[in-house]
Structures are given as structure tokens and as C-alpha cells.
Amino acid sequence: MILEQLxxxxxxxxxxxxxxxxxxxxxxxxxxxxxxxxxxxxxxLFMVLDAADVGFTxxxxxxxxxxxxxxxxxxxxxxxxxxxxxxxxxxPLAIVVITGATLVYGIMxxxxxxxxxxxxxxHVAPRYIEQSPQEIDVPNFVTAVLASYRGYDTLGEVVVIFxxxxxxxxxxxxxxxxxxxxxxx
Amino acid sequence: MxxxxxxxxxxxxxxxxxxxxxxxxxFHGDFGPGGGFQAxxxxxxxxxxxxxxxxxxSAERIxxxxxxxxxxxxxxxxxxxxxxxxxxxxxxxxxYDFLAADPIxxxxxxxxxxxxxxxxxxxxxxxxxxxxxxxxxxxx
Numbered sequence: 001m002i003l004e005q006l007x008x009x010x011x012x013x014x015x016x017x018x019x020x021x022x023x024x025x026x027x028x029x030x031x032x033x034x035x036x037x038x039x040x041x042x043x044x045l046f047m048v049l050d051a052a053d054v055g056f057t058x059x060x061x062x063x064x065x066x067x068x069x070x071x072x073x074x075x076x077x078x079x080x081x082x083x084x085x086x087x088x089x090x091x092p093l094a095i096v097v098i099t100g101a102t103l104v105y106g107i108m109x110x111x112x113x114x115x116x117x118x119x120x121x122x123h124v125a126p127r128y129i130e131q132s133p134q135e136i137d138v139p140n141f142v143t144a145v146l147a148s149y150r151g152y153d154t155l156g157e158v159v160v161i162f163x164x165x166x167x168x169x170x171x172x173x174x175x176x177x178x179x180x181x182x183x184x185x
Numbered sequence: 186m187x188x189x190x191x192x193x194x195x196x197x198x199x200x201x202x203x204x205x206x207x208x209x210x211x212f213h214g215d216f217g218p219g220g221g222f223q224a225x226x227x228x229x230x231x232x233x234x235x236x237x238x239x240x241x242x243s244a245e246r247i248x249x250x251x252x253x254x255x256x257x258x259x260x261x262x263x264x265x266x267x268x269x270x271x272x273x274x275x276x277x278x279x280x281y282d283f284l285a286a287d288p289i290x291x292x293x294x295x296x297x298x299x300x301x302x303x304x305x306x307x308x309x310x311x312x313x314x315x316x317x318x319x320x321x322x323x324x325x
Contacts, residue, residue: 052218056210060226065311068233072318136292138215146220147296151279154299155264157222158306162261165310169254173317 004048011045026081032070039063053142189238196238203231211304215293221300225307232312241319250316253309260306267298 018038022031039062046055111118128145136144146154207228214220236244268279276283281295 053220053223056218056223057226060223060230064230065226065233065315068230069314069318072315076318076321135288136296137289138293138296140215140217142218143214143220143296143300147299148281148292151268151281151295151299154303155268155279158261158264158303161310162257162306165257165313168314168317172321173313 007048008045011041011048014041015045026083027079028074028077028081029071029079031081032067032074035070036063036067039066053140193238196234200231200235203234204228207231207308211300212297214300215296221303222307224300225304225309226311228304228308229311229315233315236315236319241316245316248312250313253313253316257306257309257313260302260304260309263302263305264299267295267302271295 015038018034018041022034022038025031025034039058043055043059043063046052046058115121128141128149132138132141132144132149136148138144138148207224210219210227211221211224214224232244232248235247267281267284271280271283272278274283279295279299281292282288284291284294
């Protein structure tokens with residue numbers, strides 16, 4: 001129990017350190033790499049929370065593909081961030097402090113973490129756990145929920161990914177072809 | 186990056202195992218963590234490594250963009266048509282119970298088909314995204 005809490009604290013402190021480092025650093029390449037480490041640390045945190053599927057996705061998408069896509073982007077845009085103009089730091093600070101205070105105020109109304117009679121554990125989760133072996137008979141409940149009980153949502157997610165691909169190809173995929181077309185003519 | 190001998194050898198060695206692991210995650214999603222999304226990303230990452238090591242042209246010869254575009258669209262179509270099939274068999278949209286005589290067998294068929302569609306779309310869209318970004322970098 002104590003060991004688990006130590007791992008939690010270690011990972012969360014690590015996340016905080018990485019976020020501050022990302023903010024402070026001007027070299028975009030380093031920032032992208034730190035983002036990758038941030039995703040990997042989040043994935044470890046999800047694993048500690050026993051959310052293997054989420055951790056898996058975070059490691060593959062967050063630490064893998066996002067990092068590669070951001071690297072591809074900075075290979076086009078340049079490595080250095082523009083120097084920051086130091087003015088008007090008070091307004092952003094006030095906004096951040098107010099937002100943070102609101103979030104902390106909201107957290108105080110949350111039910112205690114991990115209690116068995118929390119609303120999350122009493123609403124649909126018991127039904128999925130008790131009924132899905134008879135209804136769907138798939139050992140991984142997460143797959144049963146995502147692909148069958150929540151089939152509409154997953155269909156929507158696939159359409160979102162497809163749309164994202166279409167959007168990127170429409171926005172930046174055509175230019176190269178046009179250039180080639182001109183050089184061929 | 187073609188002059189980095191160690192990276193090239195190690196990458197070449199890893200690519201088949203990454204592809205295999207992607208397929209494992211795809212078809213083992215019912216039993217362990219994973220599913221179409223993760224499998225698609227892992228499968229695409231093998232092609233990303235190939236592109237980084239051997240260049241965009243070589244990767245596009247294996248997976249031409251026009252094929253990827255068709256695969257991306259057909260993944261969504263497979264998912265949506267499973268729902269239509271369930272309707273034709275007498276159920277609600279995406280109600281896999283009606284895909285086979287036995288509801289549980291129907292659920293299994295439905296989940297495998299749907300996850301397959303997800304995997305196809307995610308893998309090909311990720312590859313398309315990366316090829317688009319990489320191609321743009323080379324052109325400028």
C-alpha cells in the first residue's frame with residue numbers, strides 16, 4: 001500500500017517536473033522529446049491505476065505517433081521557439097490562479113478516491129462486470145464495453161480519425177502533388 | 186538517415202516483430218489489453234520506422250497512398266456495414282446479437298469485425314498522416 005503510494009507520488013512529481021521543463025525550454029526538439037517522456041510517464045500512471053488499455057493507448061499514441069508527428073512538424077518549421085516578449089505577466093497569472101482555485105474548489109466536492117460506493121462504481125460498471133460474461137463472453141471487459149455496449153461511440157471515434165486524416169490531406173497533402181505537376185508539364 | 190548502419194540494422198530487425206505485435210494486439214484484444222486502435226498505431230509505427238530509415242519513396246512503394254486512402258475509408262465502411270447487417274438480420278443498429286443464431290457467437294463476430302475495421306482505418310490514417318507530413322518536409 002505504502003509502496004503503491006510512493007510510486008504514485010514519484011510519477012506525479014516526475015510529471016510536474018517534466019511540465020515545468022517543457023515550459024522553460026526554448027529548444028523545440030527537446031520540448032517534443034520531453035512531451036514523449038510525459039506521455040510515457042502518464043502511461044505508467046494509468047498502469048498503476050490498473051487501466052491497461054488506456055495506458056497502452058497513451059504509450060502508443062501519445063509517446064509514439066504524436067512525438068513522430070511533432071518531430072515532422074518542427075523539421076518544417078524550425079527548431080527554436082521565438083523569444084518571448086516580457087510584458088503583461090500579471091493578467092495570465094491572475095487567470096491561471098483563478099482557474100486553478102476553481103478546479104481545486106471543484107475537487108473538494110468529488111467523492112473520496114477509490115471508495116467502493118462512489119457513483120462510478122454503482123451505476124453501469126457493476127452491470128457490465130456481472131452481465132457481460134453472459135451477454136458477450138469476452139474476457140476483456142474493456143473490449144466488450146468499447147466494441148459492443150458503446151459501439152456507437154467507437155464508430156464515432158473511427159469517423160473522427162478518418163476525418164482527421166482527410167483534413168490533413170486536404171490541408172497540406174496537395175501542395176507536393178501540384179509542385180510535381182508543374183515540374184512535369 | 187541511411188548512413189546510420191546500427192540504426193538501419195536494428196530497425197530492419199525490429200520491423201517484422203513490430204508488425205507481428207500489431208497483429209497480436211489486434212486479434213488478442215478480446216482477451217487482453219488492446220484492440221483496433223492500439224494495433225493500428227503499432228502497425229503504422231513499423232512503417233514510420235521504415236520511412237525514417239529507408240526514405241519516403243521506399244515506404245510509399247510498399248504502401249502506396251491511393252491504397253491507404255481506400256483502406257482508410259473501407260475500415261469505416263466495415264464498421265458501419267456491420268451495423269447495417271445487424272439491422273438486416275432483424276436487430277437494432279450495431280446490435281451484434283442478431284449476426285448469428287447464437288447471441289454470444291454473434292457478439293464475437295461483431296466485435297472481431299468492428300475491431301478489424303477500426304484497425305484498418307487507424308493504421309492507414311496514421312501512415313497517411315506521417316507520409317503527408319514527411320513528404321511536405323522533403324518538398325520544401
